[in-house]
Amino acid sequence: MSTDNAIKIFTGNASPALAELVAKRLNLQLAKATVIKFSNQETSVTIGESVRDEDVFIVQSGCGEINDSLMELLIMINACKTASARRITAVIPCFFYARQDKKDKSRAPITARLTANMLTVAGADHVITMDLHASQIQGFFNIPVDNLYCEPSTIHYIKSKIPNWENAIIVSPDAGGAKRATSIADHLELDFALIHKERKKANEVSRMVLVGSVEGKIAILVDDMADTCGTLGLAAKTLMENGAEKVYAIVAHGILSGKALKVLNESVIEKMVITNTIPSEDKMTLCPKIDIIDISPTIAEAIRRTHNGESVSYLFHNVVPQ
Numbered sequence: 001m002s003t004d005n006a007i008k009i010f011t012g013n014a015s016p017a018l019a020e021l022v023a024k025r026l027n028l029q030l031a032k033a034t035v036i037k038f039s040n041q042e043t044s045v046t047i048g049e050s051v052r053d054e055d056v057f058i059v060q061s062g063c064g065e066i067n068d069s070l071m072e073l074l075i076m077i078n079a080c081k082t083a084s085a086r087r088i089t090a091v092i093p094c095f096f097y098a099r100q101d102k103k104d105k106s107r108a109p110i111t112a113r114l115t116a117n118m119l120t121v122a123g124a125d126h127v128i129t130m131d132l133h134a135s136q137i138q139g140f141f142n143i144p145v146d147n148l149y150c151e152p153s154t155i156h157y158i159k160s161k162i163p164n165w166e167n168a169i170i171v172s173p174d175a176g177g178a179k180r181a182t183s184i185a186d187h188l189e190l191d192f193a194l195i196h197k198e199r200k201k202a203n204e205v206s207r208m209v210l211v212g213s214v215e216g217k218i219a220i221l222v223d224d225m226a227d228t229c230g231t232l233g234l235a236a237k238t239l240m241e242n243g244a245e246k247v248y249a250i251v252a253h254g255i256l257s258g259k260a261l262k263v264l265n266e267s268v269i270e271k272m273v274i275t276n277t278i279p280s281e282d283k284m285t286l287c288p289k290i291d292i293i294d295i296s297p298t299i300a301e302a303i304r305r306t307h308n309g310e311s312v313s314y315l316f317h318n319v320v321p322q
Helices: 016-025 066-082 111-122 135-140 151-161 175-188 230-241 260-266 281-286 296-308
Strands: 007-011 033-037 043-047 055-059 087-092 126-130 145-148 168-172 191-201 204-211 218-226 246-254 269-275 290-293
Touching (some): 007 296, 016 055, 016 296, 033 066, 066 111, 111 135, 151 175, 151 246, 175 191, 175 218, 204 230, 218 230, 230 246
Parallel strands (some): 055 087
Antiparallel strands (some): 033 043
């Protein structure tokens, strides 16, 4: 896949490995930028080459030290803006504060909207992201937002890596993910089941009820993100208790914070499949159950199509060859 040199791809400190894969896919070198912290913890950005009248893409995922990552991205966007870049696209594989997308209790902030406002004010002209926690976050922006999906890659993984997948059932670990799970089940012509969970407080599930039959089937849990993995661990246990043969979990964003790796290692989950929207190489050594889907071809193709003024909707339903 080739393109001309009018594209400049920058990255901060959040996801340099993914940015490197994306640039390599486009036969480009990552553009030079230095992002450091002063001793007083202020973020300092130096753009190391001219971006005047260039099409700039800044790859930065919402992970790690998340506030630092967000600040790095905002400063890089603003630095390119003041250096007369023609167009600046923020490529955010895992969107910042995506779970704070609605006012679900008194005095709750809608932080995802605040993030959208900050990106726009900083000077972003366009946003490319992946598997938003809630697709209505696109409505928080008054600039174009392309929300890519890892569903085609997920379907490809199931067909190529899960033995006897024809005897599987797709399971959503909560009602919110039902649409995603039914879409995958429809594409694979498989049955669908749902787990209803009752929460006492955030990140703590009190009880799980299975809706549907998983008896004698391979259960494939699909979700958009896995944080502490408490829900997935309990869901897998519930599925095995209801007669499932094996349980796989496929998740777009593997945040895997807190006790997540311990929960996974102790769970009945056969494989925990995540994408590389968030760097997880160090976690793979601590948890052999983790497997990674590389989504850099999808992001690279989205960048190429954006630059050339082509339709990006092709990527919603088609797998980009590795």
